[in-house]
Amino acid sequence: MVHVLSEKGSSKGKDYCILFNSQWAHLPHDLGKASLLQLQDQTASVLCSPSDVPDGGFNNQIPMVMRGNCTFYEKVRLAQINGARGLLIVSRERLVPPGGNRSQYEEIDIPVALLSYTDMLDIGKSFGSSVKGAMYAPNEPVLDYNMVIIFVMAVGTVAIGGYWAGSRDVKKRYMKHKRDDGAEKHDDETVDVTPIMICVFVVMCCSMLVLLYFFYDHLVYVIIGIFCLAASIGLYSCLSPFVRRFPLGKCRIPDNNLPYFHKRPQVRMLVLAVFCISVSVVWGIFRNEDQWAWVLQDALGIAFCLYMLKTIRLPTFKGCTLLLLVLFVYDVFFVFITPFLTKTGESIMVEVAAGPSDSATHEKLPMVLKVPRLNSSPLALCDRPFSLLGFGDILVPGLLVAYCHRFDIQVQSSRVYFVACTIAYGIGLLVTFVALALMQMGQPALLYLVPCTLLTSFAVALWRKELGMFWTGSGFAKDLPQPPLVIAPVSCPELPKDSGSVPDPPPDTEQVTNPTLHVEEPHGSTTATEEPTDTNANTDQSEIPIAPSEEPAGQDKDDAENKCLNAEQNQPE
Incomplete structure (x- = not known):
């Protein structure tokens, strides 16, 4: 960080993000121990030759020069020879830590760092030409408090979605003979996932991720539009059961020939649809308002996840295992393996999820839960002010949790599968946060969530001696004997x-x-029994009703x- 304030002392100081290499020179961790020096604007030059040095040199100053035309070593060497106490290199491109070799590091005693061009303009606009600055490197907190919020949202969504999906599915199985109206039938529609669908889905995910990596600025708006549409449908699906309980607005619109309206929907459902679309539109317009737009994005994202958990159904544990393992490999590959395949050494998954730093649009993908950092953190200023959790890390284990709940109800196991799998998801998420804190880099959450949930579900089925039924899904209502009817x-x-x-x-x-x-x-x-009956046995006529x-x-x-x-x-x- 570089802490900047006016020399006149009339304004409050402000921190800006800088990227430095500790091998050039160390920076203090505490701002109070950092030297407050004058910042000299030399951005008209690149400081590659002695002619670029002003008359009198850089006596106890920190010059700001433009990046380019020569190496970092040549710039910082000239600055040090001419009395500079530090060097800020202003870059119009992506910020990178300034590099060099070991012999060059030994010659340099002053810190050198990169400052973005937009921050340099903001310094001039906010503080004028006479400014002072102090360079320091504050410690990054191990874990931010916003992780607690993300944990509650993720585990709550998985638990509620799995419980709701299982309950509605079982209710539909037992009430096939009940006649519902068209709207309720539509709400009960589900999609059974087959192995072929899983393979097609994974291929589509890989293709879309690669396309986003290379054509991010063009495809990001397509993803934003899809999210707005899907989120409004999900919000409608989540709120419609509550709206149907309201006593008002039950009347239907008049007969007409308009699409969808010819079914004469209720007025209250039309109002709900308008409300859901309006919420999505408001988020789409103000999506870059970091102070409050994240609340709308998280609400719409949770509604979308609940809708998907209710709609998509895995009919067997075998299907759950196939889906989770394939996406496990997908997540690990695009986070840990792709850095060895890209020119910049960046993970494709992390780069796309956080948004490329060199993106011209500066748009972010909305398919994540995001919560702003609550601690005072350098990452909050260095283009990463939010902690993120992808929807896939909620949906994929959530489908297994929903399957466990359906199986619980069918075999009347007091929801032991559902509770165990939900707890395992929470433990896997905690392990993900710990790995994030230890490695200080983006983590593939499915690397920890998939083993926790799959192994726990498998262990419970093995312990209850129901692994055969659990694996094939044969414990469902169509295979269970119905209670006898008198x-x-x-x-x-x-x-x-x-x-x-x-x-x-x-x-x-x-x-x-x-x-x-x-x-x-x-x-x-x-x-009617399985044992043969004695046709000559006497029957107690006092206990059996006499028929004519x-x-x-x-x-x-x-x-x-x-x-x-x-x-x-x-x-x-």
Whole structure:
């Protein structure tokens, strides 16, 4: 940092970001220990030859010169010979730490750093020509408090999204016979992910990431537009269950032939749609207002993640494992491997997520949760004022959490899978933050989240001896026996399969029928069970209701047969 203030002392000082190399000379960590020296504006020259040195030299001053035409060593050597106590090289390009070799480092005793051209203009505008500056290197805090906010938002989104997705999916399975209106049917639509879809999705992710790396300034606006549309749909989906509880606005619009409106939606749902679109538009217009636009972006991002968790469904643990492992490799490759493949040595994932520093638009991708740094940090001034967590680090493990919750409800396991997987996600996120603090570089969160969630889910299934069902998803409602239904006694004759004649009436007993158990009753049995019954056993007539024993004749007989057939056909599947 360089702390700048006016020589007249009439204005408050201001910090600016500089990049320096500690091998040239060390800077104090405390501003109080830094030397406050006069900044001399020499940006009209590049300080590559003695002719660029002003008359009288740089006596105990810190000159500011332009970058270019010669090496950093040549500039700082000239400055040191002519009495400078430091050197600021103003750069119109991307800031990099000034380099050199070991022999050059040993010759130089003054610090040298790079200052951006825009900051140099701001110094002149804010403080005039007579300014003083102090160069220092404050320690970066290990962890910022904003990590707590990101942790709560991420874990809360995964827990709520997984719980909501599982509950709605199970409800839909058990209530297939219930007739809902068109709007509710639309809300219940889900997409089952297949292995082919996973492969196509990963290829699309890789292609889009590479295209963004090379054509960031053009494609960033496409991503912003997609986010606005998807976020408004997600916000509508999250708020619609609450709006439907309001007693007002239930009336529908008049008949018309307009698209979508011909379904005559309720007035309150139209108001909600307008509200959601307005929120997205407001964020799109003021997205670069760092003081408050991040709140809207996080709210829209959470709504988008909840909508995706509710809509996308992984039907088996096998599918969950395939998706998480493939994206695990994808995340690690683009964070740790791509620095060896790029010219600048930068990670493609980190570069795209944070926005390239040489971007002409200075736009940032919105597909992240972002929270401003709460500590006084140099990174807050050095073009990284926010901590970021990508939506993929929420959605990918969240799909596994949703699967665990659905499986919990189906096998009635008291949500042990859901709770264990959610806790594992929180632990994985904490490990990610620790790795971020230790390595001081962007981390692929899936590197820690995928093992934590997958291994925990696998261990719980193995411990409960349900790994087979959990792996294939065979514990769902379509494969589980339904609870037995008690059918009221009906006296109707049983038609033989190979005869059209009417058999003798069944015994006067009440039948308990299990729709999932298809066992043909022997004539005269009292219940449908898997064990053979004794047809000669006496029945306690005091405990079993007596059905009429008269055999229907004529039309009455036909009516009784029809009632029996209808009763059998109307039994639930």
